[in-house]
Amino acid sequence: MPALWRGCGRLLARRPWAAQALTAGALMGAGDMIAQQLVERRGLRRHRGRRTLKMMAIGFCFVLPQGPVVGGWYKILDRLIPGSTKVVAVKKMLLDQGAFAxxxxxxxxxxxxxxxGLSAQENWSKIQQDYTDALLTNYCIWPPVQIGNFYFVPLQHRLAVVQCVAIVWNCYLSWKANRM
Structure with missing residues (x-):
């Protein structure tokens, strides 16, 4: 395990975008696998591999910018709301959850x-059906995580905290997004 950790650290130092792409794709794929196996109880024979690959691709191509975007967002939050008190952490969380999420x-x-493969009209209907529930679920999970993240965790480690919680969140998002 220590060798794997050091290897990840070297990849992150040498090729941060590649490391973030691999991490985002792996987290999205893992979240989808957990959703299919534990939430939907599909079993290995009924596991939809293409769906997992699609979710990984979304992680690589869409969520990947979240790494740099979230990292940059955290820097902006630190400039907009400097300090490390509990009140500052709550203010940062409110801005994060009110604007970014x-x-x-x-x-x-x-x-x-x-x-x-949804048409524009089908996609819009699905968004209208799922958005409010997903946002409310987001508000049950992320505010306490982010308050702790902004209060206890140094800026350079905040994205890692988010990625750890993301495995559970990605499971929920995969389940929600792939319910037809």
Whole structure:
């Protein structure tokens, strides 16, 4: 395990975009596998491999920018709301969850619908059906994570915290986005 950790650190240092792409794709794929096996109880024989590959592709191509975007977003939040008190952490969380989360979820649902071959009208209907529930679920998970992240975690490690929680979140997003 220590060798794997060092290898990941070297890849991140040498090729940050590649490391972030692999991480985002792997997290989305793992979330989809968990959704299919534990939530939907498909079993290995009924596992939809193409769906997992699509979710990985979304991770590579759509969520990948989330790494740099979220990292940049955290830097902006630190400039806009400097400090490390509890009140500062709450302010950062409110801005994060009020501005970033709603936009990200809408875009994610639209991209997933397009990848699943939905027409523009079908995609819009699915977004209208799923968006509010996904956003409310987001608000049950992410605010406490982000308050802790903004209060206890140094800026350079915040994205790692988000990626750890993302495995559960990606499972939910995969299940939600792929329900037809």
């Amino acid at each position: 709603p936009c990200f979820l809408g875009c994610f649902l639209a991209v997933t619908g397009a990848m699943n």
